Amino acid sequence: MRPLEDGVVDGNAIGGLLIEVFGTEMTTAVGTCGSCGTAGQVAELAVYRPELGTVVRCRSCDNVLMVFVQIRGVTCVDLQGLAQLA
Amino acid sequence: MSPISRGFHRRHEETEPAGRVPPGQYVTHDFPVLSAGPTPHTPLANWTFSIEGAGAPASWTWAEFQALPAETVTVDIHCVTRWSKLDTAWTGVSLDVLLDAVSYDAPYVLAFCDGGYTTNLPVADLRGGKAWVAYRYDGNPLAPEHGGPARLLVPHLYFWKSAKWVRGLRLRETDAPGFWEMYGYHMYGDPWKEQRYAGD
Amino acid sequence: MEGTAVRGRLTWQTAMVSAVTDETPAVRTLVLSVPDWAGHRAGQHLDIRLTADDGYRAERSYSIASAPGEPVAITVERLDDGEVSPYLTQDVQPGDEIEIRGPIGGYFVWDGAASDSVPLVLAAGGSGVVPLRAILRHRSQVGSSVPVRLLYSARSLADVIYRSELGAEPAGVQVIYALTRQQPPGWTGYARRVDPAMIAEVAWPVAQAPLAYVCGPTNFVEAVAADLVALGYPPQRVKTERFGATGTP
Numbered sequence: 001m002r003p004l005e006d007g008v009v010d011g012n013a014i015g016g017l018l019i020e021v022f023g024t025e026m027t028t029a030v031g032t033c034g035s036c037g038t039a040g041q042v043a044e045l046a047v048y049r050p051e052l053g054t055v056v057r058c059r060s061c062d063n064v065l066m067v068f069v070q071i072r073g074v075t076c077v078d079l080q081g082l083a084q085l086a
Numbered sequence: 087m088s089p090i091s092r093g094f095h096r097r098h099e100e101t102e103p104a105g106r107v108p109p110g111q112y113v114t115h116d117f118p119v120l121s122a123g124p125t126p127h128t129p130l131a132n133w134t135f136s137i138e139g140a141g142a143p144a145s146w147t148w149a150e151f152q153a154l155p156a157e158t159v160t161v162d163i164h165c166v167t168r169w170s171k172l173d174t175a176w177t178g179v180s181l182d183v184l185l186d187a188v189s190y191d192a193p194y195v196l197a198f199c200d201g202g203y204t205t206n207l208p209v210a211d212l213r214g215g216k217a218w219v220a221y222r223y224d225g226n227p228l229a230p231e232h233g234g235p236a237r238l239l240v241p242h243l244y245f246w247k248s249a250k251w252v253r254g255l256r257l258r259e260t261d262a263p264g265f266w267e268m269y270g271y272h273m274y275g276d277p278w279k280e281q282r283y284a285g286d
Numbered sequence: 287m288e289g290t291a292v293r294g295r296l297t298w299q300t301a302m303v304s305a306v307t308d309e310t311p312a313v314r315t316l317v318l319s320v321p322d323w324a325g326h327r328a329g330q331h332l333d334i335r336l337t338a339d340d341g342y343r344a345e346r347s348y349s350i351a352s353a354p355g356e357p358v359a360i361t362v363e364r365l366d367d368g369e370v371s372p373y374l375t376q377d378v379q380p381g382d383e384i385e386i387r388g389p390i391g392g393y394f395v396w397d398g399a400a401s402d403s404v405p406l407v408l409a410a411g412g413s414g415v416v417p418l419r420a421i422l423r424h425r426s427q428v429g430s431s432v433p434v435r436l437l438y439s440a441r442s443l444a445d446v447i448y449r450s451e452l453g454a455e456p457a458g459v460q461v462i463y464a465l466t467r468q469q470p471p472g473w474t475g476y477a478r479r480v481d482p483a484m485i486a487e488v489a490w491p492v493a494q495a496p497l498a499y500v501c502g503p504t505n506f507v508e509a510v511a512a513d514l515v516a517l518g519y520p521p522q523r524v525k526t527e528r529f530g531a532t533g534t535p
Contacts, residue, residue: 003512005124013347015391041393043393049530051167052266071271088385089337
């Protein structure tokens with residue numbers, strides 16, 4: 001597993017956003033990558049926040065697992081990269 | 087009703103628009119790095135730039151690309167996150183040169199990049215000396231965190247359209263949303279009309 | 287979920303700053319009075335939201351510095367080019383209101399339960415010490431005797447947060463500093479950034495089934511976590527929390 005670059009964070013940093021979206025604590029939920037099958041707790045996923053939105057990626061293969069974009073008070077949520085989130 | 091935080095204000099006040107700076111922007115002397123994924127490190131020996139979907143598609147290796155006529159331009163760039171950077175100097179190949187190498191009549195492109203990023207543009211906005219594939223910034227080879235070895239440079243649109251780590255263009259009959267456009271960013275992105283989000 | 291009828295700890299609520307304490311020239315602790323606080327666990331954080339009079343909003347997350355049951359407190363490091371941290375560390379006064387949301391986090395927590403009764407390695411990069419201090423305070427609170435080694439990487443002694451509290455070293459807690467830029471005269475401790483050799487010297491042996499909590503800037507966390515795993519720590523026993531701030535101690 002390649003080290004994360006400076007400035008990249010993890011799922012802990014979006015704990016509040018995830019509660020907003022899912023209505024519950026999600027950092028210990030396990031996300032399974034739809035591309036490579038690697039499963040990991042949300043707290044340990046790679047989180048990129050380029051200000052335009054939040055992009056959550058698999059630590060193993062960098063596949064996009066989740067995208068959150070908040071525009072005009074509406075949050076767009078894309079979970080298509082996940083095979084499972086439980 | 088949120089309480090007002092006494093004395094709190096945004097760090098960067100907007101610059102008064104005076105011709106050079108679009109509405110809602112502030113001028114920065116930094117060059118912020120905004121990335122949606124890890125920095126790719128494609129070896130130059132493996133790098134190609136391609137134009138696909140045309141009658142006679144084209145592809146250039148790095149050596150071939152470096153042999154194309156290039157120009158150095160100084161432009162202002164405007165990010166949708168509100169920073170503008172003035173007088174940035176880039177060297178690259180004009181999209182006019184690249185598009186002249188293919189025969190096509192499609193009106194749109196989807197730019198694609200290492201790491202999977204995409205963004206959509208009208209071909210007309212790549213033509214007429216308005217866009218480049220840039221591989222030098224400020225006289226030096228373009229740094230990886232800023233999109234090196236090469237990025238798209240389309241300064242008249244918001245900078246998310248200037249796709250980092252660009253590897254080619256796919257010509258299309260219809261305008262298909264790229265990465266950020268899918269999630270609600272404007273399909274066109276004219277900073278002078280403040281077209282940040284769909285519906286602006 | 288603004289606008290929902292049911293107010294609870296998962297929604298924004300207005301807190302009042304009840305006290306401020308300067309920990310170092312660049313770091314301040316804010317004690318908050320939160321009317322509907324539901325309690326928290328050691329290691330959790332809260333989100334704060336500021337609203338300017340033109341409607342501009344900024345949100346940030348800060349680890350909770352206090353133990354469960356103590357008044358909620360956050361410790362904020364002022365970033366020179368920051369937007370929120372200069373406000374929180376210089377402008378905010380007792381009596382001011384701040385919107386908060388929390389507590390948040392179920393991963394980077396230590397409860398002192400039976401399952402947690404193993405030696406702890408706590409590794410702090412700069413202000414990454416904040417949630418680890420909450421863990422240490424909770425450990426004292428519950429009368430736990432698990433052995434702890436806190437490896438705290440800071441630029442200099444002047445940058446060490448909670449220095450006198452850590453200096454009191456409760457029984458069973460060893461605090462090891464790595465001062466990366468400046469050391470006091472006669473310093474015999476680590477005078478460099480954390481590296482595999484340092485981790486090997488500080489970390490509890492794998493055979494003791496220790497738990498590790500690593501918090502700080504991403505580069506720091508990546509290095510320490512990798513070093514622990516290289517020593518044989520199972521990855522699931524190395525908990526990580528990465529800040530985005532660049533420029534580590």
